[in-house]
Each structure stands twice: as structure tokens, then as C-alpha cells.
Amino acid sequence: MSQKLHDHALQSQKQVIDRLTMIHKRQRIGHAYIFDGSNGAGKEAVAQYFTKLLLCMDPKENVPCETCNSCKRIESGNHPNVVLIRPDGQDIKKDQMSELIMKMTKKGYEEGRKVYVIVNAERMNSSAANTLLKFLEEPEGNVTAILLTNSYPSILPTIQSRCQRISLQSMNRQSSIESLVEKGVTASMASTVTMMTANVEAAYEMAQEDSFVQRRRLVLKLVEAIEQRTPGEALLFIQTDWMPFMKEKSDCEQGLDLLLFAYRDIVAVKAGLQSTISYPDQLEVFTGHSVKNTYSSLTVKIDAVLQAKKRLHQNMNRTLLLEQLVLTMQEGLLFV
Incomplete structure (x- = not known):
């Protein structure tokens, strides 16, 4: 995140920052937090701010000084008492959690609190989540966990119950x-x-970004191919147009998000809620699609996209995944 985006995120989450300041002022620091909020809400920026506040050597009125050795090392990502965990590929694995716990319990680090931040915590696989749960149940020493997620319901309820939830503002x-x-x-x-x-x-x-503009255009073309109900044409589009431009998993995930928004638009138009749509330039086209589809068929299509988003992180061949998605959406049947 650039410094400009970082600063903007903190400014937009003033109420959350004020709450964290009060936690520090009263010295009621919990052993685990979940920061949840939509993409772009500034979860990582807020987590870094809170980490600095917890470890700052000279806080001013419960605000990190930003100039001490501790604040500077957190800023650069080099503080030995701070560990940041991100998904390794599709998910966060048990080995990552085991290594994290070893670091948090190992002696030899600097005196004082240790902090670990788990980005995209909803992507912990079951083994990783259960490993973390055991550590949350019996934390060792002066340790604070900060879990970041844009999907709070996807976090294990047993983990939720052991963390303080702090929701970032939309x-x-x-x-x-x-x-x-x-x-x-x-x-x-x-x-x-x-x-x-x-x-x-x-x-x-x-x-x-030209790539995003192109991705948006491809998604709208895919909607047209799907709604023409000609499987051969839609499958050919996936092979010749979609996959060459969606080479990375992140590209494909963004494409699926855009596809999901398109079909949510069609539902919104069918329900007369045009003011909320993501593609206002497609209003006339989506109106035509809304007439041809029932609410139940649109529900099946949206569910199919959601299923594809889940499978994208399960090492499934992406071309096969998209081909199955197209067939599912055109046939109205979910693959199991």
C-alpha cells in the first residue's frame, strides 16, 4: 500500500482509530482481535497503526510517535516481535501457523509484547485454523493477535468467540x-x-489500469455469450479470449467478482433497483436479460459464480473451472 493510500485509510477509519486509542489509554489490551471490513477499507493500515501503538517506545497522548526505533522497524517490516502472515498460494497452511506459534513462544526476542497479524484470515485451511485455535485458547506470554478479514462469517465461530471484533466502516x-x-x-x-x-x-x-478496463469488457462479453445460451460459443470465448488475459489466479478472481456483480445487477434491474447497479452503462442490455431469466435461474447463476470463487483456491485447473461454470450457468444445474 502506498503512503497516500495508507494515510487515506487511517483518515477514513477515524472512529476505529479512536477506539484503539481508548483501548491503549485504558490499558485494556486483549490477546486477540479480528479487524473485518470490505476490500480497500484499510485493514492493514489500521493493523499497522495499532501494532505501532502497542510497541511504541514513546507514545504521545496514546498515539504512536512514528520516530522511535520500534515504530520505524514496524514501518519497514523489520521488527523482531512482529510477524505478518499472508496466504501461501491458495490458503494459509498449518505449517505457517506452527512456525508462527514457534516464533511467538521462542525466547530470545526483544522484551515486551509480541504481535502477529494474519492477513486474509478467512483463507486459513481447517488444519491451520485449528492450530491457531489451540494457541488462542492457551496464549503464552504477552502476545496479541490481529486477524484481518473481509469475510467475518468465514472465520471459525470458535475463533470468533476468542477475539474482539472491530468492524471497519464502509x-x-x-x-x-x-x-x-x-x-x-x-x-x-x-x-x-x-x-x-x-x-x-x-x-x-x-x-x-488498462488491464482492469479490458477485464471489465471481457466480463460483459462473457455475460452476453452465456445469455445467448449457445454452449459452444461461450466455451470458445473462455478458451480464446478469457484465459489468455486471465493468466494469474488474482486476475481470474477479479474476473469472477466482476461477473458476480453483473448478475447481481440483473437481479437488481429485475427488482426495479437500478440505482444500485455496478454497470449503469449496461442498463438496457441487463433489462433484456432480466426479462428472459426467472429469479430462480438467476439465483442458480449467482450461486455458480460463488462456487467457482471457492474452487479457484483449491488448485483446480482454471480453464476447466471456467468451462464448468459456463455450462452450469447455461444449463441451470450446479455441479457437485
Whole structure:
């Protein structure tokens, strides 16, 4: 995250920052927290701020000084008492949790509190989650856990119950769209990117990326291919157009998100809720699709995309995954 995005995230989460400040002031620091919020809400920036506050050598009125050795090392990612865990490939694995616990319980680190931050905590596999759970149940020493997630319900209930939940505020989407339009982004593109991230600066950067513009265009073409109900054409589109441009897993995941938003738009249009859609430039086209589809068929299609998003992180061949998705959406039957 750039410094500009980092600062914007902290400014947009003032209420959360105030709450963390009060926790520090009263010295009621818990052993585990879950920071949950949408993509772009600033979870990592807030987690870094809280970590600095917990370890700062000279906090001023319960605000990290930003200049001490501890704050500077946290900023650079080199503090020995701070461990950051991210998904290794598709998920967070048991070995990562075991290594983390070893680091948190091993002597030889600096005196004082130890902090570990787990990014995308909802992507812990079952073994990793259970390993972490045991450590949360019986924490050793002065240790604080910070779990970051954009899907709180996906965290094990037993882990939820052992953590304090701090929900980051969602940005006002209409205000974000208006801000982007003032910056020169078209209203249609602004409506799309504000569904991808709650951070206005990140949304603006996304709107400037040629790759995202192309990805958006491909998704709309895929919707047309699916709705034409000609399996051969849709499958050919996946092979010749989609996959060459969606080489990375992250690209494919973003494409599936855009596809999901498109079908949610069709449902919204069918229900007369046009003001909430992600693709206002497709209103006329989506109106036609909404007439041809029943609510039940649209539900099946949305469920199919959600299933594909889950399978994307299970080492499934991506071309096969997308081909099955297209067939499922056209046939109206979920693969099991």
C-alpha cells in the first residue's frame, strides 16, 4: 500500500482509530482481535497503526510517535516481535501457523509484547485454523493477535468467540462515485470500481489500469455469450479470449467478482433497483436479460459464480473451472 493510500485509510477509519486509542489509554489490551471490513477499507493500515501503538517506545497522548526505533522497524517490516502472515498460494497452511506459534513462544526476542497479524484470515485451511485455535485458547506470554478479514462469517465461530471484533466502516459508495467522477472517471467505471474496493484512491488507480478496463469488457462479453445460451460459443470465448488475459489466479478472481456483480445487477434491474447497479452503462442490455431469466435461474447463476470463487483456491485447473461454470450457468444445474 502506498503512503497516500495508507494515510487515506487511517483518515477514513477515524472512529476505529479512536477506539484503539481508548483501548491503549485504558490499558485494556486483549490477546486477540479480528479487524473485518470490505476490500480497500484499510485493514492493514489500521493493523499497522495499532501494532505501532502497542510497541511504541514513546507514545504521545496514546498515539504512536512514528520516530522511535520500534515504530520505524514496524514501518519497514523489520521488527523482531512482529510477524505478518499472508496466504501461501491458495490458503494459509498449518505449517505457517506452527512456525508462527514457534516464533511467538521462542525466547530470545526483544522484551515486551509480541504481535502477529494474519492477513486474509478467512483463507486459513481447517488444519491451520485449528492450530491457531489451540494457541488462542492457551496464549503464552504477552502476545496479541490481529486477524484481518473481509469475510467475518468465514472465520471459525470458535475463533470468533476468542477475539474482539472491530468492524471497519464502509465508505459511502455514492459519495465515492461522485469523488471519482470529479477526478475524471466516467460514472459507469466509477460505479464498477467502487464495488471492487471501498478506498477512493485505490478505486481511482484501478480505473486507470488498462488491464482492469479490458477485464471489465471481457466480463460483459462473457455475460452476453452465456445469455445467448449457445454452449459452444461461450466455451470458445473462455478458451480464446478469457484465459489468455486471465493468466494469474488474482486476475481470474477479479474476473469472477466482476461477473458476480453483473448478475447481481440483473437481479437488481429485475427488482426495479437500478440505482444500485455496478454497470449503469449496461442498463438496457441487463433489462433484456432480466426479462428472459426467472429469479430462480438467476439465483442458480449467482450461486455458480460463488462456487467457482471457492474452487479457484483449491488448485483446480482454471480453464476447466471456467468451462464448468459456463455450462452450469447455461444449463441451470450446479455441479457437485
